[in-house]
Amino acid sequence: MNKTRTLAISDIHGCAEQLKRLLAKCRFDARCDRLVLLGDYVDRGPGSRQAVALVRRLVRESGAIALQGNHDRRFVRVMQGRAHPAEILKFFEKGGAEAIGSYLGAGHASRIVPERVSEYRARIMAGCEDHIRFLEHLPYYYEDDHFIYVHAGLNPEIQDWRQQSVMDYLFIREAFYKHPVTAGKTVVFGHTKAIELHDKPDVWFGGDKIGIDGGCSYGYQLNALEIVDGAVTRVYVEPGTRTSRAAAGRRSR
Ligand SMILES: [Mn+2]
Numbered sequence: 001m002n003k004t005r006t007l008a009i010s011d012i013h014g015c016a017e018q019l020k021r022l023l024a025k026c027r028f029d030a031r032c033d034r035l036v037l038l039g040d041y042v043d044r045g046p047g048s049r050q051a052v053a054l055v056r057r058l059v060r061e062s063g064a065i066a067l068q069g070n071h072d073r074r075f076v077r078v079m080q081g082r083a084h085p086a087e088i089l090k091f092f093e094k095g096g097a098e099a100i101g102s103y104l105g106a107g108h109a110s111r112i113v114p115e116r117v118s119e120y121r122a123r124i125m126a127g128c129e130d131h132i133r134f135l136e137h138l139p140y141y142y143e144d145d146h147f148i149y150v151h152a153g154l155n156p157e158i159q160d161w162r163q164q165s166v167m168d169y170l171f172i173r174e175a176f177y178k179h180p181v182t183a184g185k186t187v188v189f190g191h192t193k194a195i196e197l198h199d200k201p202d203v204w205f206g207g208d209k210i211g212i213d214g215g216c217s218y219g220y221q222l223n224a225l226e227i228v229d230g231a232v233t234r235v236y237v238e239p240g241t242r243t244s245r246a247a248a249g250r251r252s253r
Contacts, residue, residue, distance in 0.1 A: 003034040006227040007236075008149060010038035010190025013071070013217035014045025014098055015240065016054050022222050022238035030062030036142055038190040039069025039151035039170075041135070044095030044217035048075075048102040052131045059134075068138035069151040069191065070170040075099055076136045079121050088117055095217070103128055140169040146230035148183055152191035153209070156182055181208040188212060188225060195220060203235045216240040 007026055012019050028035060041055050042048040058064035071094065077083040078091050097112035103124045104112075112120065125132065141162075142149040153176030154161045155168040161183050168176075173192050181187050190213040197204040197211050201220035204211035210232070214221035217240065224236040 002032075004032050004228065006034045006036060006144065006147075008036045008038060008188050008212060008225040008227070009222065010151070011040045011069070011193075011213040011216065012037070012045070012051050012055070012222065013040055013043055013095070014048040014051050014102060015216045015222060016045075016047035016050035018216050018222045018238045018240060019051065019054060022224050022236060025238060026224050026226065026236045028062075030064075034144075035062060035064040036149045036188075037064060037066040038149060038188070038212070039067045039138070040071045040190065041066075041069070042075045042099040043071045043091075044098055046098060046102065048099035049128070049131070050102070052135065056131070056134050065142045065149075066138050067142060067149065067151055068135065068140060068170065071095075072135045072138065073166075073170055076132055078117065079124055079132045080136075081118070081121060088114060100124070103131075140166065143185070146185060147188050147227065148185050149188045151189065153177060153189050154181060154183055154187055156180065177206065177209060177211065186210060193218070193220075194223070202237070205232075214240075 007028060035058060037055060041051045055066050059066050074087060074091050078088055092114045100112045100120045104120060150169055152170050153172040155164045155172055155175060156179045158164040177192060187209045189209060189211055192211060193213045193215040194204045194211050195201045195215055201214040203223050203225055212223045212225050214223040216222035219240040221240055222238045225232060226234040
Protein backbone atom coordinates (compact mmCIF):
# COMPACT_ATOMS: atom_id res chain seq x y z
CA MET A 1 0.00 0.00 0.00
CA ASN A 2 1.21 3.53 -0.77
CA LYS A 3 2.37 5.57 2.14
CA THR A 4 0.39 8.79 2.08
CA ARG A 5 1.80 10.52 5.13
CA THR A 6 5.34 10.94 6.43
CA LEU A 7 6.05 11.48 10.12
CA ALA A 8 9.51 12.64 11.20
CA ILE A 9 10.71 12.43 14.82
CA SER A 10 14.21 13.09 16.19
CA ASP A 11 16.36 12.88 19.33
CA ILE A 12 14.36 10.41 21.40
CA HIS A 13 17.33 10.05 23.82
CA GLY A 14 15.88 7.32 26.01
CA CYS A 15 12.40 8.84 26.15
CA ALA A 16 10.67 5.65 24.99
CA GLU A 17 7.40 6.43 26.77
CA GLN A 18 7.13 9.82 25.06
CA LEU A 19 7.76 8.17 21.68
CA LYS A 20 4.95 5.67 22.31
CA ARG A 21 2.56 8.41 23.36
CA LEU A 22 3.54 10.63 20.43
CA LEU A 23 2.91 7.82 17.92
CA ALA A 24 -0.51 7.25 19.50
CA LYS A 25 -1.25 10.96 19.30
CA CYS A 26 -0.38 10.94 15.56
CA ARG A 27 -2.52 7.79 15.15
CA PHE A 28 0.50 6.24 13.48
CA ASP A 29 -0.57 3.49 11.10
CA ALA A 30 2.24 1.60 9.37
CA ARG A 31 -0.04 0.71 6.46
CA CYS A 32 -0.30 4.31 5.29
CA ASP A 33 2.36 6.24 7.23
CA ARG A 34 6.09 6.43 6.57
CA LEU A 35 7.91 6.96 9.85
CA VAL A 36 11.37 8.54 9.65
CA LEU A 37 13.40 8.66 12.87
CA LEU A 38 16.37 11.01 12.74
CA GLY A 39 18.65 9.37 15.29
CA ASP A 40 19.96 9.74 18.86
CA TYR A 41 17.88 7.00 20.48
CA VAL A 42 20.18 6.58 23.49
CA ASP A 43 21.68 8.63 26.39
CA ARG A 44 20.23 11.18 28.83
CA GLY A 45 16.64 9.94 29.18
CA PRO A 46 15.70 7.02 31.44
CA GLY A 47 14.88 4.35 28.82
CA SER A 48 17.64 3.93 26.21
CA ARG A 49 17.18 0.16 26.08
CA GLN A 50 13.42 0.49 25.70
CA ALA A 51 13.86 3.18 23.04
CA VAL A 52 16.22 1.04 20.94
CA ALA A 53 13.94 -1.99 21.31
CA LEU A 54 10.95 0.05 20.17
CA VAL A 55 12.81 1.64 17.25
CA ARG A 56 14.06 -1.75 16.10
CA ARG A 57 10.54 -3.13 16.22
CA LEU A 58 9.25 -0.14 14.23
CA VAL A 59 11.91 -0.74 11.56
CA ARG A 60 11.23 -4.47 11.34
CA GLU A 61 7.47 -4.53 11.62
CA SER A 62 6.36 -1.11 10.41
CA GLY A 63 8.94 -0.36 7.73
CA ALA A 64 10.17 2.69 9.64
CA ILE A 65 13.38 4.36 8.52
CA ALA A 66 15.76 4.91 11.42
CA LEU A 67 18.85 7.04 10.84
CA GLN A 68 21.97 7.05 12.98
CA GLY A 69 22.75 9.92 15.36
CA ASN A 70 26.06 10.88 16.94
CA HIS A 71 25.00 9.48 20.31
CA ASP A 72 24.13 6.13 18.72
CA ARG A 73 27.52 6.03 17.00
CA ARG A 74 29.38 6.85 20.20
CA PHE A 75 27.41 4.26 22.19
CA VAL A 76 28.32 1.62 19.60
CA ARG A 77 32.00 2.61 19.72
CA VAL A 78 32.10 2.53 23.52
CA MET A 79 30.33 -0.84 23.63
CA GLN A 80 32.62 -2.35 20.99
CA GLY A 81 35.74 -1.12 22.77
CA ARG A 82 36.63 1.15 19.85
CA ALA A 83 36.27 4.50 21.63
CA HIS A 84 39.44 6.34 22.64
CA PRO A 85 39.68 7.64 26.25
CA ALA A 86 38.48 11.18 25.44
CA GLU A 87 35.46 9.73 23.65
CA ILE A 88 34.61 7.59 26.67
CA LEU A 89 34.75 10.65 28.91
CA LYS A 90 32.53 12.54 26.48
CA PHE A 91 30.10 9.63 26.50
CA PHE A 92 29.78 9.93 30.27
CA GLU A 93 29.53 13.75 30.11
CA LYS A 94 26.65 13.54 27.63
CA GLY A 95 24.27 11.18 29.39
CA GLY A 96 25.93 7.85 28.66
CA ALA A 97 25.57 6.67 32.27
CA GLU A 98 21.78 6.75 31.80
CA ALA A 99 22.11 4.49 28.76
CA ILE A 100 24.30 2.03 30.64
CA GLY A 101 21.96 2.13 33.64
CA SER A 102 19.01 1.39 31.37
CA TYR A 103 20.79 -1.58 29.76
CA LEU A 104 21.98 -3.03 33.05
CA GLY A 105 18.75 -2.36 34.90
CA ALA A 106 21.07 -0.86 37.48
CA GLY A 107 18.79 1.85 38.78
CA HIS A 108 20.47 5.12 39.61
CA ALA A 109 22.80 6.27 36.86
CA SER A 110 25.04 8.23 39.26
CA ARG A 111 26.50 4.89 40.43
CA ILE A 112 27.69 4.21 36.88
CA VAL A 113 31.29 5.42 36.64
CA PRO A 114 33.76 5.67 33.71
CA GLU A 115 36.36 3.60 35.56
CA ARG A 116 34.20 0.49 35.22
CA VAL A 117 33.29 0.94 31.54
CA SER A 118 34.87 -2.35 30.37
CA GLU A 119 32.81 -4.29 32.91
CA TYR A 120 29.58 -2.61 31.72
CA ARG A 121 30.61 -3.21 28.13
CA ALA A 122 31.10 -6.93 28.70
CA ARG A 123 27.72 -7.28 30.38
CA ILE A 124 25.83 -5.28 27.76
CA MET A 125 27.52 -7.03 24.83
CA ALA A 126 26.71 -10.40 26.39
CA GLY A 127 23.02 -9.59 26.68
CA CYS A 128 22.25 -7.02 23.98
CA GLU A 129 24.82 -7.26 21.21
CA ASP A 130 21.91 -7.33 18.76
CA HIS A 131 20.98 -3.78 19.82
CA ILE A 132 24.53 -2.57 19.26
CA ARG A 133 24.68 -4.20 15.84
CA PHE A 134 21.32 -2.63 14.95
CA LEU A 135 22.57 0.87 15.86
CA GLU A 136 25.89 0.30 14.09
CA HIS A 137 24.30 -0.34 10.72
CA LEU A 138 21.74 2.46 10.59
CA PRO A 139 21.94 4.72 7.52
CA TYR A 140 22.95 8.41 7.62
CA TYR A 141 20.18 9.88 5.50
CA TYR A 142 16.86 9.25 3.86
CA GLU A 143 15.47 11.14 0.89
CA ASP A 144 12.09 11.45 -0.82
CA ASP A 145 10.87 13.67 -3.65
CA HIS A 146 10.79 16.86 -1.59
CA PHE A 147 12.91 16.39 1.52
CA ILE A 148 16.27 15.13 2.76
CA TYR A 149 16.20 13.71 6.29
CA VAL A 150 19.43 13.68 8.27
CA HIS A 151 20.49 13.71 11.92
CA ALA A 152 22.60 16.89 12.06
CA GLY A 153 22.64 18.52 8.62
CA LEU A 154 24.43 18.93 5.32
CA ASN A 155 27.79 20.58 4.81
CA PRO A 156 27.17 23.46 2.33
CA GLU A 157 30.79 23.32 1.18
CA ILE A 158 30.44 19.81 -0.24
CA GLN A 159 29.11 20.03 -3.79
CA ASP A 160 27.46 16.61 -3.81
CA TRP A 161 26.10 16.31 -0.30
CA ARG A 162 26.05 12.51 -0.54
CA GLN A 163 29.85 12.67 -0.54
CA GLN A 164 30.03 14.48 2.79
CA SER A 165 31.72 12.84 5.77
CA VAL A 166 30.05 10.75 8.45
CA MET A 167 31.04 13.49 10.90
CA ASP A 168 29.08 16.04 8.85
CA TYR A 169 25.98 13.85 8.84
CA LEU A 170 26.15 13.31 12.59
CA PHE A 171 27.71 16.44 14.12
CA ILE A 172 27.42 19.55 11.91
CA ARG A 173 25.75 22.60 13.48
CA GLU A 174 26.18 26.31 12.55
CA ALA A 175 27.96 25.65 9.25
CA PHE A 176 24.76 23.95 8.18
CA TYR A 177 21.88 25.79 9.81
CA LYS A 178 23.29 29.30 9.31
CA HIS A 179 23.87 28.85 5.58
CA PRO A 180 21.64 28.15 2.58
CA VAL A 181 21.11 24.55 1.55
CA THR A 182 22.48 23.78 -1.90
CA ALA A 183 20.80 20.40 -2.31
CA GLY A 184 17.59 21.66 -3.96
CA LYS A 185 15.36 20.05 -1.33
CA THR A 186 14.27 21.03 2.14
CA VAL A 187 16.40 19.40 4.86
CA VAL A 188 14.64 17.98 7.93
CA PHE A 189 17.10 17.62 10.80
CA GLY A 190 17.51 17.13 14.55
CA HIS A 191 20.69 17.25 16.70
CA THR A 192 20.56 21.01 17.36
CA LYS A 193 17.71 21.67 19.75
CA ALA A 194 14.99 23.97 18.40
CA ILE A 195 15.28 25.99 21.60
CA GLU A 196 18.80 26.95 20.48
CA LEU A 197 17.46 27.98 17.08
CA HIS A 198 14.54 30.18 18.13
CA ASP A 199 14.26 30.19 21.93
CA LYS A 200 11.39 27.67 22.03
CA PRO A 201 11.21 23.89 21.67
CA ASP A 202 8.66 24.01 18.82
CA VAL A 203 9.69 22.97 15.32
CA TRP A 204 11.92 25.58 13.67
CA PHE A 205 11.03 26.45 10.09
CA GLY A 206 14.15 27.98 8.58
CA GLY A 207 13.18 28.30 4.90
CA ASP A 208 15.13 25.51 3.24
CA LYS A 209 15.56 23.60 6.52
CA ILE A 210 13.35 22.38 9.35
CA GLY A 211 14.76 21.67 12.82
CA ILE A 212 12.61 19.28 14.80
CA ASP A 213 14.59 18.38 17.97
CA GLY A 214 12.27 19.49 20.77
CA GLY A 215 14.77 18.58 23.52
CA CYS A 216 12.57 15.92 25.09
CA SER A 217 15.35 14.50 27.28
CA TYR A 218 15.83 17.97 28.77
CA GLY A 219 12.19 18.01 29.79
CA TYR A 220 10.96 20.11 26.84
CA GLN A 221 9.09 18.10 24.21
CA LEU A 222 9.18 15.48 21.46
CA ASN A 223 7.96 16.77 18.09
CA ALA A 224 6.49 14.86 15.16
CA LEU A 225 6.53 16.65 11.81
CA GLU A 226 3.69 15.54 9.55
CA ILE A 227 4.17 15.77 5.77
CA VAL A 228 1.53 15.04 3.14
CA ASP A 229 2.09 15.48 -0.61
CA GLY A 230 5.43 17.18 -0.08
CA ALA A 231 4.13 19.82 2.33
CA VAL A 232 4.19 20.11 6.10
CA THR A 233 0.63 19.79 7.31
CA ARG A 234 0.92 19.64 11.05
CA VAL A 235 3.19 19.22 14.09
CA TYR A 236 2.31 16.89 16.97
CA VAL A 237 3.88 17.55 20.36
CA GLU A 238 4.40 15.27 23.35
CA PRO A 239 5.71 16.95 26.52
CA GLY A 240 8.90 15.69 28.19
CA THR A 241 8.90 14.72 31.83
CA ARG A 242 10.59 16.24 34.86
CA THR A 243 12.31 12.91 35.41
CA SER A 244 14.09 13.13 32.10
CA ARG A 245 14.93 16.80 32.68
CA ALA A 246 16.46 15.95 36.07
CA ALA A 247 18.49 13.16 34.50
CA ALA A 248 19.74 15.49 31.78
CA GLY A 249 20.57 18.25 34.23
CA ARG A 250 22.50 15.98 36.51
CA ARG A 251 24.72 14.66 33.74
CA SER A 252 25.35 17.93 31.92
CA ARG A 253 26.49 19.94 34.96
MN1 LIG B 1 22.78 14.50 18.09
